[in-house]
Amino acid sequence: MPAGKPLKTTIVIPTYNEAENLPKLTAALFALPLDDLNLLIVDDNSPDGTGQLAEDLAREHPGRMSVMHRQGKLGLGTAYIQGFQRAIADGAEAVGQMDADFSHPVEKVVELVKTLETTDLVIGSRYVPGGSLDERWPMWRKALSGFGNFYARTILGMKVRDVTGGFRLWRRKTLQGMPLERVRSNGYIFQVEMAYVATRLGYGFKETPIYFADRRWGQSKMSFRIQIEAALRVWQLPGLYRDLHKVPLQG
Numbered sequence: 001m002p003a004g005k006p007l008k009t010t011i012v013i014p015t016y017n018e019a020e021n022l023p024k025l026t027a028a029l030f031a032l033p034l035d036d037l038n039l040l041i042v043d044d045n046s047p048d049g050t051g052q053l054a055e056d057l058a059r060e061h062p063g064r065m066s067v068m069h070r071q072g073k074l075g076l077g078t079a080y081i082q083g084f085q086r087a088i089a090d091g092a093e094a095v096g097q098m099d100a101d102f103s104h105p106v107e108k109v110v111e112l113v114k115t116l117e118t119t120d121l122v123i124g125s126r127y128v129p130g131g132s133l134d135e136r137w138p139m140w141r142k143a144l145s146g147f148g149n150f151y152a153r154t155i156l157g158m159k160v161r162d163v164t165g166g167f168r169l170w171r172r173k174t175l176q177g178m179p180l181e182r183v184r185s186n187g188y189i190f191q192v193e194m195a196y197v198a199t200r201l202g203y204g205f206k207e208t209p210i211y212f213a214d215r216r217w218g219q220s221k222m223s224f225r226i227q228i229e230a231a232l233r234v235w236q237l238p239g240l241y242r243d244l245h246k247v248p249l250q251g
Contacts (some may be wrong), residue, residue: 006034006035006036006113006114007036007093007094007113007117007171008035008036008038008091008092008093008094008155009034009037009038009092009093009094009095009096009113009153010038010039010040010071010087010094010095010096011029011037011039011040011095011096011097011098011109012041012042012079012080012083012084012087012095012096013025013039013040013041013042013097013098013099014042014079014080014096014100015041015043015044015051015054015093015100015101015231015235016043016044016045016046016047016050016073016078016081017046017047017048017049017050018048018050018100018101018183019046019048019049019050019053019085019220021069021100021101021102022050022053022054022057022100023053023057024060024098025102025103025106026187027059028038028106029106029109030061030064030135032106032107032109032110033110034099034113034169035211037064037066037113037160038064038065038082038090038091038092039061039064039066039086040064040065040066040068040086040102041054041066041068042067042068042079042080042082042093043067043068043069043070044058044070044072044073044074044099044143045069045070045071045072045077049072051067051069054067055067060135060189063092063206064206066079066086066090068082068083068086070082072106075168076186076187076188076190077183077185077186077187077190077193078186079096079182081180082181083097083161084170084180085180085249086174087206088176091168092172093114093171093172094116094169094170094171094172094240095111095169095170095175096109096168096170096174097166097167097168097169097170098166098168099166099167100125102213103212103213103214104124104166104167104210104212105210105213106122108124108208108210109169111208112168112169112208113123114167114206115206115208116169116170116171117171118152118206119204119205119206120170120171120173120198120203120204120205121168121169121170121174121195121198121203121205121206122168122169122170122205122206122207122208123165123167123168123195123205123206123207124162124164124165124168124207124208124210125161125162125165125169125207125208125209125210126149126162126165126210126212127146127149127161127162128156128161128162128208128209129212130209131162131207131209131210131239132209132211133145133209133212134209134212134213134214136214139250141166145164146215147159147177147222148162148164149163149165150204152164153191153235154187155234156192156196156237156238156242157232158196158199158209158227159199160195160205161207162194162207162216163191163192163195164188164191164192165191165212166188166191167210168191168194174198174203177201177203178194178197178198180241180245181243182196182197182241185233189233189234192234192237193233193237194235194236196202196241197241197244198239199247200244200246201244201245201246202245202246213250
């Protein structure tokens with residue numbers, strides 16, 4: 001696909017108790033040299049007031065930032081699916097996803113947008129040459145992260161190097177061509193399921209190296225339940241999507 005005018009981009013950011021991070025993240029994203037960059041915050045009724053704070057920030061950036069409020073902590077997967085659908089309905093040509101805690105490098109958004117001009121999906125990858133994890137992480141944590149990624153890749157036979165990472169940019173047509181209503185995962189296995197479905201359908205992808213930093217403020221949402229969901233669901237995916245086949249190439 002030839003390079004051309006930058007795509008109108010909406011980044012979907014799910015939040016739950018991210019009041020410390022959101023103002024800083026919003027400022028950093030809108031400081032990027034991307035005139036057509038928009039933000040969609042999907043807040044799960046955060047007790048710390050993140051939802052109201054997001055509304056205040058949206059008023060400071062009219063036409064470039066919007067907020068979805070949900071009734072409670074409904075999970076990462078459904079937050080992204082609803083956010084993707086809203087972004088598409090609002091006319092986004094590219095739809096991004098990233099964490100609110102600065103673990104994903106804001107400055108890399110520019111590179112992801114540029115790379116998406118020639119592919120269907122771009123992944124900010126920790127596991128390609130040049131990618132890395134926070135140097136402050138202990139070895140056991142790095143090993144656990146690497147094993148989880150290797151586990152999913154091996155079982156599903158995927159060429160994507162970073163299948164569990166959540167820093168991605170999708171073309172509108174890619175998301176529209178995927179059966180989003182069938183994606184049921186809600187923890188980080190959601191990232192695996194989405195990548196698996198996209199590759200089953202034959203969409204092209206590129207990975208760009210990133211440095212994955214540990215969060216500076218707030219608390220991690222990772223739990224044992226999320227890890228169990230991931231370990232079990234990865235075995236279910238081939239059966240759930242055995243009917244999917246590569247989409248015809250478009251001219």
